[in-house]
Amino acid sequence: MAKPTNEMEWLIDIYGHDYSIKAPKDVEKIKLSQMVSKLGFFYEKFRNAIDYNEEHLVRRNSIERFLRRQLLLLLEKDSLKISESLIHEFIRARYLPNETLPETFIAEVARPIKKYIEIIDYININRLPNGTKLTDWIIGVASSEINEKLTPDTKEVATVNLMYSHLVDNITFRKTNIDEKEKNLQIYIATLRTLLKSDPSTSRYFLLKLYLPNWNLMNTEETQIFCHNLYSIKDKIDKNLAHPISFQLARIIKSQSVFFNILREVMENNKDNLKELFAEPELLESAIEEVVVTNYKKIKGKLIGTILRVILYIFFTKTILALAIELPYDYFIVHEINWYALGTNIIFHPLLMFFIAMTIKIPGVKNTQIIISEIKKIVYGEERKLVFKAKGLMRRGSFSYLIFNFIYIIMFAFSFGIIISILRYFHFNALSGLLFIFFLTIVSFFGFRLRNLAKQLSVIPRKDNLFSFIVDFISLPIIRVGRFFSTNFAKINIFLFLLDFLIETPFKMLVEFLEKTVSFINDKREEIIE
Structure with missing residues (x-):
């Protein structure tokens, strides 16, 4: 007991x-x-x-x-x-x-x-x-x-209060x-x-x-x-x-919310025998594992459905744009139809979305074990040491601010410079090139959001290496532009x-x-x- x-x-x-x-x-x-x-x-x-x-x-x-x-x-x-x-x-x-x-x-x-x-x-x-x-x-x-x-969200608010009091007792602030x-x-x-x-x-x-x-x-x-x-x-x-420090702290605490969300679901699923469940750690472990595995399956199902909708949406949108805008532009303005560019603009982005989808992974057994272990610590009052180190914010106009913004501009120039060079090599005209880049940024942003959806129950910190650094260096500007297009076009x-x-x-x-x-x-x- x-x-x-x-x-x-x-x-x-x-x-x-x-x-x-x-x-x-x-x-x-x-x-x-x-x-x-x-x-x-x-x-x-x-x-x-x-x-x-x-x-x-x-x-x-x-x-x-x-x-x-x-x-x-x-x-x-x-x-x-x-x-x-x-x-x-x-x-x-x-x-x-x-x-x-x-x-x-x-x-x-x-x-x-x-x-x-x-x-x-x-x-x-x-x-x-x-x-x-x-x-x-x-x-x-x-x-x-x-x-x-x-x-009424009485139970949700009560869980918020529990998580808040737990974090106040267990989190240490440094460099603040x-x-x-x-x-x-x-x-x-x-x-x-x-x-x-x-x-x-x-x-x-x-x-x-x-x-x-x-x-x-x-x-x-x-x-x-x-x-x-x-x-x-x-x-x-x-x-x-x-x-x-508000959003910095939220990023750190995000993984902690996984434990309390799973705990909330366990309690909703077993509200008729809660006292018996929490009195027996083995029963609690089984209940947590069941909820986590069910959530993995839900995420996988949601991913598959979203990916299929996005691929079909991009394919049909690109086909309509190709026939309604690109083809007339090539025929009447450029006086030459680039079938290679036209076909690439229709097929490439759905294939890219499919490739991104194939690389997305749902968390596994190790992640589940960590969730079970941490929830048990929360439930039975075992000590959990959490540390928040605030990152220094760069003031506008400071030397560091100018240097890092210059690096960011280089990242943009490098990423889009490579893309434009490849498009010019394959003789894409201005309109075909703009449509290619526009949909590339949108697909990249969708892919980024889908990865975050897959990782919403992940509590294992990401491991950075040289390859991930190179991928981030090239893709971050593209994703950033895709986010800009997605959020601003939604408003209009x-x-x-x-x-x-x-x-x-x-x-x-x-x-x-x-x-x-x-x-x-x-x-x-x-x-x-x-």
């Missing part, structure tokens, strides 16, 4: 409870038409398919989109109406269950919405400087709080000149970023709750006091999130803009109207039966 730590026993107790929202038997439940709900569900699926987001951010982003539509486009001020509309929309999208939530839940969700309406009204009435950015900041925080209200309070705050932020994979809006919401413990219960008077201090609080939070999505502002609002209003029509007809039918 082994005894878990007091913190671990506290977490076991939390995971033994069910925190899902349920309606008492004598309370009326929110019920929507199954027929109309299908329209909302298929639209949400379509919307998410064309605007890829991480799975854990889909709900929050959907709430943010909803709030922008209601508060900024429709200028709705009634928090109860907004709450009802949001809950109905989420039931249709199947983010929330139908015929499960009590009608009183609408008023509960309306409370935080009312608070954010008051804050946005304050910004608009007083015409605060940078009001648009300030409103965006507030709506991001609002979407995080409302998401928490709709789908920040005080203890700031160290602890940065550990907390790094825990949010690695364990919850929180985006900026979610991190801001958690810090608001940290600075203002009464945030979720504030009345109108307290909200007005907050509004008077809005700029100072916002600046303080954003400054904390942008601290020089005209179709998404048109969908959100010209199609979504009338479509959602039509769905709401159909819902009320179906409800009205059902009521009349019931009257006839009576």
